[in-house]
Amino acid sequence: MIKISSPVEVEKLGTLRSGSLAPWVNDLSHTHGCSWSKEASYRYCQKIVRQSDPNLSLWMHLIPKQQAKALAAVYAVARVADDLTDEEIFSPLRQSALQSWKTSFEDACNQKARHPAMVALADSMSRFDVDPDLVNRFLSSCIEESGPLHFENWNQVEEFAKSSFGSLGKVVMGILGLERSDLMYWAERMSVALFITCRLRDLSVDLPRQKVFLPSDHLAEYGLDLQTLLNAPPTDSLSLAISSAVERTRWIYREAYPLVVEAGGYATALLAGVWLGGRTLLRLVDRSSAALLYSRPGLSVFTFARTMMGAGLERLPGVVT
Amino acid sequence: MIPVDSIDYCRDVLRRSGSTFAMAFKVLPPHQRDAMTAFYAFCRLVDDAVDESGDTQGARAEVARWSDRLDKIYSGKPEGQVDLALGWAVEHFEIQKRHLELILEGVAQDISVRTYDSFDDLYEYCYRVASSVGLVCVSILGELDAELELYAELTGIAVQLTNILRDVGEDAQRGRIYIPLQDLEAFGVSRQQLLEGREDEALDDLFRFEVARTRHYYNMAQASLPGGRQHELFFAETLRETYLKLFDRLEQFGVRLDSPKVSLKKSEKIGIAAKRRLHPGTIIAAMGRRSRLYRHHHVGGQSHG
Structure with missing residues (x-):
């Protein structure tokens, strides 16, 4: 088992994450x-x-x-989209900026990339034969996420996760040369797990913008509904709802675990890192519980390194319990 | 050869300005030092002439006069001392006339324009007043190519945005608003509010947004320069890093309308310069440059200047 004994690391709300791209995407024409x-x-x-x-x-x-290099390009483009979707600082310009970012991707597909992240992505896409529709689906889901959003049930959440992180996951798998159908299935499960983990982590940021990733039927099980959640939810019920969502997500990580073992070589190492990082973050989410209403746990290098060392000592496969 | 009287005159301008560049230029090889000194004197004299001209009309006349002087420099007929030294630098380092003209255009724009509607407009202004300076500097410090041109442009933008954020309160008191009016509107900040120095949450958000944008330009500027060339251009990199540190401090304390001007101590500037100058990569690059010069002088049988 992974042991984490330090207090939950919490990022201050309303501040830009370290190294945030903070793009002003309309600057691209310059x-x-x-x-x-x-x-x-x-x-x-x-x-x-x-x-x-x-x-x-x-x-x-x-x-x-x-x-x-190709993964860095994918990351940079996704990071811009993610920052524009999430960061409070962009709220007055969110929709138009995301739309511009999507347009610049379309330009990149037509050999007219201007932003460095798009220049690199366009090159990587042609090098690794990436389907542009996957990136397009991801960017469209970011635009969808920029407004109020809620779901009826977990199926809907998972479908959304598949078009968001799932599409990016497929791009990454293509770059890593892992296109076997079973690997793709597990990768999709991993993407769904990572997506839900991140959205649970971002509860405090999403709620004020009426974005709720805990679906209505799940909330109802704990006597909650969308309106109560948006106002002042009873923390006991919310803790239980979060705890059960965490448990559900943990199962999805377990479903995805064969990907780590089967990928082989350097991909195993990379995917193990992503898998462990996601699980560790999920654990931090679990610890935060109802405190997620006003805090956003983050994964520091230190926590991650300690997690890795712990996993290394106990051997990776033992992590899955 | 650079005319001795001319470069002495430029050195005097530099010394009298009290600028830290007087000390900073000492780390450069002699030819680059002289060219940078001549270029500094040109910028200083243009600025002083405009400042002392009294009114807008006078300022415009000064800019026009300097524009004529540039024409003469580039047609090989420089007249004043600074013109002679700059003429030598222009020839020796292949400084493009367009880049010097941009500086004059920037000065002229500063006289007449008091607000900027969009970031596009502000970018143009920053390009004229700051990127142009960067372009001349990298022409002197390295060989200007597409890579360096992008680096100079982006560094100039980042540096000028830093200046704008640092001086936002002071500029507002002078009736100048460099932050694009479109941004003000998007964040719900009125022009009047800025001019009257009324701070609130919306203004805070606006400043944080502008800080984030500036950071973006520093990131791009740094990435635009390949690792190997950082040592070749250690002087330009020192300037960029100095401004970056200033910007970090500005970000740390937050942009305020009434806060004292953020600055770096002399020791901090020296620390950055020393770190860059004494970096093994810089020393190796300098040795390479010297050996190229040696070959050029002694093996090729030709002489500079």
């Missing part, structure tokens, strides 16, 4: 005739990964250079 070379664009993406997610940056060292 630069006086200078364009981003592929090399410089990949450097930019790698810098974003280093700044935004040091854990992932470490894992990227394990995989071949070309794949690592």
Whole structure:
């Protein structure tokens, strides 16, 4: 078992996450005739990964250079979309900025990329034969997420997760050369688990914007409904609802676990990192419980490193309980 | 050869300005140091002439006069001391006339324009007043190509946005608003509120947004320069890092209309410069440059300047 004894790390609300891309996507038309070379664009993406997610940056060292660069490009584009969707600072401009970002992706598909993240992604997509529709679906789901959102049941949540993180997951699998159907299925399960983990973590940010990823039928089991949740939910009931959602998500991680074992080679190492990172974050979510209403637990390098060491000592397969 | 009287005159301008550049330029090789000094003197004199001109009309006349002087420099007929030194630098380092003209356009724009509607407009202004300076500097410090052009442009934008955020209160008191009016509107901040110095949550959000945008430009500027060239351009990188540190501090304390001007201590600036100058990569790059110069002088049989 993974042991975590430190207090939950909480990010201050309303501040930009470290290394946030914070793009002003309408700036893309700028630069006086200078364009981003592929090399410089990949450097930019790698810098974003280093700044935004040091854990992932470490894992990227394990995989071949070309794949690592392509993953950095995917990450940078997704990070912009994610920041625009989530960060409070962008709220006055969220919809138009996300739409511009999607348009710049469409431009990139037509060889007209201007933003460095898009230049790198366009190159990676042609190199690894990535279906543009997958990225498009992800960006569309971000636009959908930028407004109020709620679901009737877990099936709907999972479907949404599949078009969001799931689409990106398929892009990543394509870059890693893992396109066997069973691997793709497990990857989709992993994407769903990661999506739900992140959305549970972001409860405090999402609620004020009327985004609720705990579906209505789940809330009803604990005597809650959308309206109570948006106002002042009783913390006991909410804790139980979160705890059961966490347990449900834990099962999805277990379903996805064969991906880590079956991927093989460097992909196993990378996917193990993602899987363990997701599980650790889920554990932090579980610990936060109803405190998620006003805090957003984060995964520090330290916590992650300790988790990895713990997992290493107990051997990875033993983590699945 | 650079005319001795001219460069002495430029050095004097630099010394009298009290700028820390006087010390910073000392780490450069002699030719680059002289060219940067001449370029600094040009910028200083243009600025002073406009500041002392009294009114808008006078300022415009000064800009026009400097524009004529540039024409003469580029047609090989420089007149004043600074013109002679700059003429040498222009020839020696292939400084593009367009980049110097942009500086004059920026100064002229600063005289007449008091607000900017969109970020597009502000970007153009930043490009003229700051990226142009960066473009001339990298022409002197390295070989200007597409990579360096992008680096100079983005660094200039980041630096100027930092200046704008640092001086936002002071500028508002002078009736100037550099933050795009479209942004003000999006965040529900009125022009009047900014001019009157009334701070509230909306203004805070607006400033945090502008800070985030500036960070984005620093990120892009840093990424645009390949690792190897960072050492070749250690001086430009020192300037960028100094501004980045200033920006970090600004971000840390938060942009305020009434807060004292954020600045760096001299020791901090020296620390950044020393770290860059003494980096093994910089030393190796300098050795490479010296050996290229040696070959050029002694093996190729040609001489600079």
